[in-house]
Amino acid sequence: MIYLRQVKLKHLLDIYPYDLPSFKDLSQLDFKKSVTFFSGENGSGKSTLLEAIAIAYGFNPEGGTRNFDFSTLETHSGLWQDITLVKGTTRAKDGFFLRAESFYNLSSCIDDLDTDPENIMGRKIIESYGGKSLHTISHGESFLNLIIYRFGESSLYLLDEPEAALSPTGQFTLLKRIHDLSINGYSQFIIATHSPILLSYPYGCIYEFNDDGIEEKLYQETSNYALYHRFLNDATMVERIVSKED
Template sequence: MEPLPYLKTIELKRDLIDSFEVYPFSIPAVKELDFIEFDKAVTIFVGENGSGKSTLLEAIAVSLGFNAEGGTKNFNFGTRSTHSDLHSYLRLSKSFKRYRDGFFLRAESFYNVATNIDELDEDPAPAPFIKDSYGGKSLHQQSHGESFLALMLKRFGGNGLYLLDEPEAALSPTRQLAVLSRMHQLIKNQSQFIIATHSPILMAYPGAKIYQIDKTGIYPVKYEDTEHYGVTKAFLNNPGPMLRELFS
């Protein structure tokens, strides 16, 4: 039996939007958005660069109370205000069941999260170091990929809602497989994941609900029907013809 999703649905308050010709309402992920259901333990947004999947994930995270640059709900730093006001136009439906842990991972701003942790740990007040929850070592003293794994393996504790924006950015294929394994452990411990990704490895999580985002809107798609799967499979099965076409 799958764990009950903490976030059940989101709905765009279309009647409050003055124009769908201005950002962020002009991007494909929003322009055709009406209602999205999160009825699986893992929901994945896929789409080309610029389709708006990260903007949508960010808006969901901010609506839930997470910092726009990432981290837990306790992080309130801001290096630059670049997030859209899309979160103000989302209506969220949540389960009666409350999650005890949560994190919003943004690959592009995780450096800022790591910096904030180091800054907070410099406070002389007698308290446990925040970095102890991430393996006891500054995230800046690890490679980008190692720090991502430390987050997954050490910080994520289960009974959680985890939003991940392109977590594969710093991970080798082997490490992406390790993330899949850790996701499975956390899901068995009543966790829910919402992920924006280009990785056909992460998309392969069994039973995941995949939403394709393109110029026509947002719609469910089978794993084998994603462009990411098709292109990767075609290339790895026979790279020669594709390379010759690209280089001709």
Template structure:
């Protein structure tokens, strides 16, 4: 494990009523500690998961629209609002890694196509645009990811079928002892990774939660076990 903790920086000029400090999880958060090589940020949309993950990427020197330290391209709205307001604690500090952001992955794939040369050999040898969305994600995970690095993944399940989510878990398992993963996700499949740290952004301050206590697990299990009842209750409201 490389990244041990993060701290939110505030001073007398900090306006807690303005974004990003207005996000409840950010407003109430002072320090977050990581105790596992695999950590998941879990919570509803708007709870602050992506905002904090983006800020970590900014402090790592990664492109905040997606990429590593050596990827340079322009994307609208890629500024990390919280990036300058956190401090990371490392042991040891590493500079290798990648920030994968599902919503801007298309722009990253286009950026790779402009580089030419041998750049695509790190992503399976062909343009990510020539593959399906899910295939492109897996090409990134399988060919770009390696040891002694930190990987920040923002909703990687967005283009992955359940079977390919399991393939991602396999990749994480292969690298777990020599890499660190911090993942924001809604996937009950990914959240089931063994011995992962799950941090719940739906409570303030952010705190650890057991897999079986997450709403993702509870709702998915209830639906699968009582599909007709759940749908009847939903549609009869």
């Protein structure tokens, strides 16, 4: 199911983030499959665009569902004001914006809401995340609890570097959950990632952000794949890098 069909950029300026090479010729980006990946180097703009999409869609800039409104520090760009989202004919039932860098703040917000005497909502929020405070388990386990217990069907999920806290095994757990929810559960995922494991998902679309703009690529064509393939097949690669003079 496609709940978000397209993002259009209204105009370009010669200031950040509009001056990023990835955005220089960007007028629109299409979401043709239920799973889309943004790949690219640090600073290429993939997380910036994902963040703008999330805010324009109504999510809290620091993450969570559309019902979260906590704020610790406003660091998001103004790009969200200059994009237009083209939505599908069917509305997503739910959704979540995962930001790896601010997930700690989200976990604290959940604890605060669940212990606030004025927050009379019956069932505690943490019950939707596995029943334990996300601060009482490891960072990776908290991500998995979110993925397993909170993610559901017919929803839109925007994930910014979800692999940050996950072991390779955890990343495969995430992949299986993405597959089940997108194929059988009619959910849509847009994911900014560096992970070669996540990018290997065979039913997704990969957009690589680079100096030539934003290009759709096959998995084997991505720079991430090329680097990891070289690393795994060249036993001396790291030795040459660390011994190289500055």
